[in-house]
Amino acid sequence: MSGLQRLSGSLADTVGDVVYDLEFGRDAFGIAFLRLHVDAGLPLICQRTLERFVQPVTIDQRLGLIGKEQDEAGLPEGYEPLLIADGQLAPADVIEDELILTLPVVPVSPGAPLEFTTGIEEPAEAEEARENPFAVLARLRQD
Numbered sequence: 001m002s003g004l005q006r007l008s009g010s011l012a013d014t015v016g017d018v019v020y021d022l023e024f025g026r027d028a029f030g031i032a033f034l035r036l037h038v039d040a041g042l043p044l045i046c047q048r049t050l051e052r053f054v055q056p057v058t059i060d061q062r063l064g065l066i067g068k069e070q071d072e073a074g075l076p077e078g079y080e081p082l083l084i085a086d087g088q089l090a091p092a093d094v095i096e097d098e099l100i101l102t103l104p105v106v107p108v109s110p111g112a113p114l115e116f117t118t119g120i121e122e123p124a125e126a127e128e129a130r131e132n133p134f135a136v137l138a139r140l141r142q143d
Helices: 069-074 091-102 124-129 135-142
Strands: 018-026 032-045 052-066 080-083
Touching: 018 091, 032 091, 052 069, 052 091, 069 080
Parallel strands: 052 080
Antiparallel strands: 018 032, 032 052
């Protein structure tokens, strides 16, 4: 993963492998496509525990290769558009783009505790000793 520069900034480290399979072709309608299958384990930092964990990722995508944005409307259902404006395609960039799209907004490891604590415990008697702010209004009303 160390070769994926844009992705590596979002990872805990670059330890791990990306296994991929690419297939280029044309479907029955003559539409050029790229079928992409990627398996990876992305090392992330859990935002609840601040510990490293590996997020398994599997991508199975069929990308319709288009030369202009207007061609997107002509793609059949099940195709995601991939704009190839200059006729050149860098497979590593496509794989990196698809992996970036799978990143969670807030990484949380499976099984991370859900409860939130501030770390400051207030004694129960301090809670009881506080006077209700509306009690003063109630006393004024009785007078």
